[in-house]
Amino acid sequence: MRDAVIVDAVRSPIGKRNGALSGIHPAHLSAHVLNELVRRTGVEPAEIDDVIWGCVSQVGDQSGNIGRNAVLAAGWPEAVPATxxxxxxxxxxxxxxxxxxxxxAGHYDFVIAGGVEAMSRVPMGSAGRDGRPTPDEVLERYGVDGFNQGVGAEMMAGRWGLSRRRLDEYSARSHARAAAAVDSGALDGQLAPVPGVLRTDEGIRRGSSAETLAGLKPAFREDGLITAGNASQISDGAGALLITSSETARARGLRPAARVHGVALAGDDPVIMLTAPIEATARVLKRSGLRIDDIGAFEVNEAFAPVPLAWQAETGAADDRLNPLGGAIAVGHPLGGSGAVLMTRLVHHMNDQKIRYGLQTMCEAGGMANATILELL
Known part of the structure; x- marks a missing residue:
């Protein structure tokens, strides 16, 4: 029976809004990680059956099938397709x-998955009808004027009884863990530095504390809890993973890093919007026949601090296994690229620490979530 394995994974450093990467077209940023991935693995670009590329705001510089433009910008053969x-x-x-x-399914021998978002160049929300991508009928169904993730984060904090202090403490921890990861060299193997531009994640604020974050004003409600300090940063970045089967890897003399052990999806209330990772995690554990304690590392995207904290409260995941290298609050969340960035971080951390199982999950607009369990090889 065929399986799917990750041969290697790379990511760019994550640049902050209007920072070091803002002058780079997203096709060129994507091409950078694509070329680094094939350089590391020794697989020729002509052998790639497809490139599947994630991107949220598919307008402006990210329109016209950014995945295909990335392949062409990389100088790869025209025969390599992308979507x-x-x-x-x-x-x-x-x-x-x-x-x-x-x-x-046997459709591919070698395929690259990844994504990009250049939020400095293509602002979030650019791809809507007059700024409102949701049809009136859907808004009427839920009795709202629009869906807002920040308001959803406020709702989560209220539902799970999370105080401003708790959110800020978690956020300060994200910065501290990210800084420690940089200083220890834990990120070196996963990064594809952009020569002369950026070598490591740009958004980390060293010395952040709950006390300093307490001075920030609420961003979504006058009396709210969500601020710029306990939410993910607007960022630029890209990541890529080479995927094949164990059989093909053996035939080519490649040593895979991890197997895709199980995947799941979930949908939930699109108004609160950010709760679906809880159900997606339950589903992927059930499908995989694993318990939460079997998982040695978790990457739960830090879109807002209430997301991983509510998820942890519901799953009982160990604190030291949750986002051990920091997360999007510290380094940023380049939307369509973040799934590949988190998985790259997870694959390398599992290999460095000899962790058998790792789990990744992300909240998504519309009240959805993906969950993936990887197995170390």
Missing amino acids: TVDRRCGSGQQAVHFAAAGVI
């Missing part, structure tokens, strides 16, 4: 799911 997918913040993770399914 671009959008499952909101989980687009890069969904690209991995599609790629793994294609390998298992």
Whole structure:
């Protein structure tokens, strides 16, 4: 029976809004990680059957099938096809799911999954009808004027009884863990530095504390809890993973890093919007026959601090296994690229620490979530 394995995974450093990467076209940023991936693995670009690329705001510089433009910008043969997918913040993770399914079905020998978002160049929300991508009938169904993730985060904090202090403490921890990962060299193997531009994640604020974050004003409600300090940063970045089967890897003398052990999806209330990772996690554990304690590392996207905290409260996941290298609050969340960035971080951390199982899940606009379990090889 065919399986799907990740041979290697790379990502760019994550640049902050209007920062070091803002001058780079997203096709060129994507091409950078594509070329680094084939350089590391020794697989020729002409052998790639498809490139599946995640991107959320597919307008402006990211329009016209950014995945295909990335392949051409990389200088690869015109025969290499590509497609671009959008499952909101989980687009890069969904690209991995599609790629793994294609390998298992026998449609691909080698496929690259990943994603990009250049939020400095293509602002969030650019791809809507007059700024409102949701049809009136859907808004009427839920009795709202629009869907807002920040308001959803406020609702989560209220539902799970999370105080401003708790959110800020978690956020300060994200910065501290990310800084420690940089200083220890834990990120070196996963990064594809952009020469002369950026070598490591740009958004980390060293010395952040709950006390300093307490001075920030609420962003979505006058008396709210969500601020710029306990939410993910607007960022630029890309990541890519080479996926094949164990059989093909053996035939080519490649040593895979991890197997895609199980995947799941979930949908939930699109108003609160951010709760679906809880159900997606339950589903992927059930399908995989694993318990939460079997998982040695979790990447739960830090779109807002209430997301991983509510998820942890419901799952009982160990604190030291949750986002051990920091997360999007510290380094940023380049939307369509984040799924690939998180999975790259997870694959390398599992290999460095000899962790058998890792789990990744992400909240997504519209009240959706992806969940993936990887197995170390």
